[in-house]
Amino acid sequence: MREPVRFDDEFLADPVCAYARLRAAGPVHRAESPDGAPVWVVTRYAEVRAGLGDPRLSLDKAHSSGGYRGLALPPALDKNLLNLDAPEHTRLRRLLGRAFTPRRVEALRPDVTRIAEELADALPAEADLMAGYAVPLPITVICVLLGVAPADVAVFRTWTDAVLMPTDAAVARDAMRSLFGFLTELISVKRAAPGEDLLSVVAPDLTDDELLSGAFLLLLAGYENVVHVLGNGLHELLTRPAPWSTPVGSSASIVDEILRHASPVQLAIRRFPLQDLEIGDTKIPAGDTVLLALASAHRDDTVFDDPDTFDADRPDNPHLAFGHGPHFCLGAPLARLELEIGFDTLLRRFPAMAPAGDLVWRSSFRSRGLATLPVILRA
16 A cells, blocks of 8 residues: 655645646545645546535534544634535525625625725835735725724734734634634624625624624635735736736636636645545545645646646636535635736736746645745836
8 A cells, every 4th residue: 555645845845746646646545634634635637526516525524533623713613614514504605695696796896996906006116916915905805895994904904814824823812812802793783783795784694603604714715815816826927928918807718727727725625425435446434534636636637738838818727726516615706806806907007027036935735825926016
């Protein structure tokens, strides 16, 4: 039996090559997560896509045979869509979906455009696009969506960064308590005086705990992922000929190719088989942890022609960046809006911007994103 795959420094230094070797060897592999827990990693597109939509693969941690715990969240935050199966998932998703209708998302366009323009205005000639643009844009949009008062945005972002991008465990715990208290109070305010924000729209049909979990999921899935798609995508575009003649937002194929080729999400959220099952001729016991490698599936040459090449005009691009099946990302339309406007704004304002230093990647087996993106901005 082969030694389990280890997500060590060598793997993380070049995950594209590491996953290519795994795909060539087979669709399913025994592995160890960085904390030593045994997992199964699925690497080929067909099996990954099937797994994303397979109801026999549960998201509910209660079905883990190995005592999987994940993030240590307050119970009210733990019951979010990423931890639920049907029928509870179906009910909650339907209710939360009322805040993400095409009309409501499109109504956010002026706010997202204003935020992007203001951030671009504030960038110095030599800028770090991560700190100055990619990080503040989505969190400011989320504050608008939740109805956070402008005066509270700065402290809200401080707590969110400490929880979702932690550098110190004690600081992260304190920030979680502060964030939990803030969201609890915010829900109380919205119930008393509803507006047009997400919490107000869905509050009549949800409990306080369900509202808390929905708000936290928006932060968990809608903040860090958009940050790093923006960063990774800008890095990709900076390696292309400049200036750009076609706005990114006017060509869906460009954004989709960024999502396929440069998506930071390496692995879909863990799943647990409800029964013994086979994936790619590999028998996986009930309750084991299964990780679906999206980053690997996106480089599968049985689905994508010349998959290691960034092709802005790729005609057929069935990427899985937003998932597939009943757990397809609820906020995908909002994420697309942020990405289109985010890329367009910078490329329109600074069409000849250029890299200005070495890149530093964050070390994580689940997400591959830039810590900094230094550039020289040129109009």
